[in-house]
Amino acid sequence: MMYQISKHVVATVVLVFASVMNLNAQQAQQPSADEMLNQIGMLKRLEAMQPDSVAPKxxxxxxxxxxxxxxxxxxxxxxxxxxxxxxxxQMAQMEGTDQSDLCTLRGFLYMTRIVQNPSQNGQKYYLDVLQNFEKALKLNPHNLLAAQLQAKFVEGMKQATAQ
Structure with a gap:
């Protein structure tokens, strides 16, 4: 029994370590705009092949x-x-869509609108960003992306209002 638990713990530690290393590598190597567009093109093709699947969307x-x-x-x-x-x-209309992920994407969309034009969109979307990230984290407190985006947004707003 102890041996099985130890194997599980070791496997979990290895998985977490690999995930952290992968995340650090991704952050260190920000892809170019062309690389991002190529990736989006591939994802569009994948999504077209699996129109009833939430993950590609x-x-x-x-x-x-x-x-x-x-x-x-x-x-x-x-x-x-x-x-x-x-x-x-489209995802909102599909069964099986994780509502926390959906709120995260909506918050990210509004956050992007603010970055695009802060003076025009800041007041317009500020509450939408915060409410969507808060709802995402309420639905799933372990939603790492929602937590990271929320922290970046709050930090960005602090910097913007301090100027």
Whole structure:
């Protein structure tokens, strides 16, 4: 019995370590805009092959929002945001969609709109961002993406209001 528990603990530790290393590697190597667009193109094809699956839609919306927030004034940003919004609405209509993930994506969408034009969209979407991240974390307190995005948003707002 003890041996089985030890194997489980070791496997969990290895998995956590690998995840942390992968996250650090991803953060250290921010992909270029072209690489992000290529990834989005691949995700669109995957989503088209699996139209009834939530996971490809989630990954497509997340990649589109990542592109938009890192390239807020690129020519492709507005179409990416429109696509992300449409994908989020499609996910909302599907059974099996994790509501915490849905709220996270909505919060990220509004957050991206604020980054795109802070003076015009800040007051318009500020509460939507906070409410969606809070709801995501209430539904799933272990939603790491929602917690990270919420922390970045709050920090960004503190910096913006301090100026």
């Amino acid at each position: 989630y990954k497509l919306a997340l990649a589109s929002l990542n592109f938009a927030i890192t390239n807020p004034h690129a020519a492709q940003t507005e179409p990416m945001l429109a696509q992300a919004e449409q994908t989020i609405e």
